[in-house]
Amino acid sequence: MKQRFSELGLDRWRAEAGLLDETERAILRRRERLFIAWKAGKGILLLPLSTFRQLLNLVFLLADVERLHGAPRRRMIAGRGCVIDRQTWLVNGDSIELGDHVKVSAFSALVAGAEAKIMIGDYTILGPGVFVVAANHGIAKDGGIPIRYQAWNEKPVHIGSNVWIGANAVILPGSRIGDGAVIGAGAVVRGEVPPGCIAYSRGAGLNVRERQ
Template sequence: MIAILKWLYNFLSFAMAGLRARAWGLAAKNVGHHTYLFPGVRLLSPGNVSIGDFCCINHGTDIGGAGGVEIGNYVLIGPNCQIITANHKHSAWDVPISRQWIEEAPVKLGDDVWLSANVVVLPGVTIGRGAIIGAGAVVTKDVEPFAIMGGVPARLIKYRFDELTRGKAFNTVFGPEASK
């Protein structure tokens, strides 16, 4: 009986996350097929947010789309992540920060990226295909494909594969597209 209840809970959680993705898809630039947005996910300026196919975005994640956000296919975003595309300017000494202009820059997440829990991605960052960002990291600069990054600010820990394998992996096509 407990196994059936666990299965039912998981099934309903993903079914509701799928419905939530479809609902956000009405406001967002794009939300792909088989994408799941769990409770508490917020898309700010959703008209500037594009999410690919087969993505899973966990609860409590905020995606600020003011500067534009492009999320590739097969992306995993852990709970309580922040994708930020706008910041306050702070260079004028004679104007309060709260009254200075907002500076926007797009964020791009390549295919097969995994953001662990509580990751912060700052404006203007591109995270390359297959990269993994460790829990609690703050990504301030572009991330190379297949890099594993961690820390504040995020630094390279290692690559997922050796250089030859990275070259092969970069050209790999996933899912239904692979048969074309």
């Protein structure tokens, strides 16, 4: 019979299967009591440190929620009846404008520029994981400045009223989506989608057709 705590499960199975004699069963019961005492002692010793770490992690988590959601949301312009799930990421809230009854679903991101705005009309729905961005990093090779620190290139994004944007769609800087349009799940939009049309990805391109 194994003597390590890590083998307790196997030895319990052996006892239930009748593979241990009385002496081995007594040793197993003693090891189980020692294991319980060891776990309890370890928990008591580590509880203060564990509690401190959990509190510290909670503070960092709340700080991130405030930075990425709370503060930008308070600065943005939003109409009546808007719903913005807490699991959304908002950047430059001063440059985000929502009409009435807009729905932004969980895990979406609205990344406005310092000046370039994201404007969304009334009754528009953004599905889960939608990414709307009005600014991209510069990617110039010359100058010796890493991409991480290059200035943003900004272009405003206009999304009309009564638009439905499917899950995980990406709306790139400078895009303009007309009223009543539907953007398919996973589509990448760059440029203009006319009012009342459906746009969806097929292969490397974006297909656009009239809504029926």
